[in-house]
Each structure stands twice: as structure tokens, then as C-alpha cells.
Amino acid sequence: MSLIITDECINCDVCEPECPNGAIYQGDEIYEIDPNKCTECVGHFDEPQCQQVCPVDCIPLDPNNVETKEQLMEKFVKLTAKS
Incomplete structure (x- = not known):
């Protein structure tokens, strides 16, 4: 399953650059x-x-x-495939 960021987020900015897939982004509030x-x-x-x-x-x-x-690995392969 994927992950989710909860309301406890303090917008400290440390998670976004750590994501190798670029899945983390600044939302409206968190x-x-x-x-x-x-x-x-x-x-x-x-x-x-x-x-x-x-x-x-x-x-x-x-x-x-x-x-x-296995599904996460399939997603990884698709995300990293050369176009």
C-alpha cells in the first residue's frame, strides 16, 4: 500500500526531497x-x-x-522505465 501524510504534519520540509519517486508534494495545508x-x-x-x-x-x-x-515493484518498474 502507499503511504499517507496525516494532519500531524508540521511542514518541516524533510520528507519531500527524500522521496525517490517524487510522490511527495506540498498540498494546500500539509x-x-x-x-x-x-x-x-x-x-x-x-x-x-x-x-x-x-x-x-x-x-x-x-x-x-x-x-x-509485488504490485509496488511493478509500479517501481513502470515509474523508472525509460521512455
Whole structure:
């Protein structure tokens, strides 16, 4: 499943540059994650990098976007494919 940023976000700006897929962006009030680009860092790292750097622990799994590791790897392959 992809990740989601909750209301506890303090807009500290540390998660956005850590995302290798460019899935994190500044929303209207807090940072948000594009579920179509989030692979939980599968294919890049062993752990989601945004979760590792978040000082307020506000980036849980998104229960509305359940995906298996295989699906996340397929998404990674599509996102990183050369056009």
C-alpha cells in the first residue's frame, strides 16, 4: 500500500526531497503523497525514506491504497522505465 501524510504534519520540509519517486508534494495545508507514485521505496530502499526522516511520525500506511510488495515493484518498474 502507499503511504499517507496525516494532519500531524508540521511542514518541516524533510520528507519531500527524500522521496525517490517524487510522490511527495506540498498540498494546500500539509505535504501530501501521490498514491500513483508511492512505492514505499520498494525498488530503491529497504524502508520508506520519508518515514525514516519524519520527526513527528505522521506517515503511516494508507489503508485506502492497499498494495502487495509485488504490485509496488511493478509500479517501481513502470515509474523508472525509460521512455
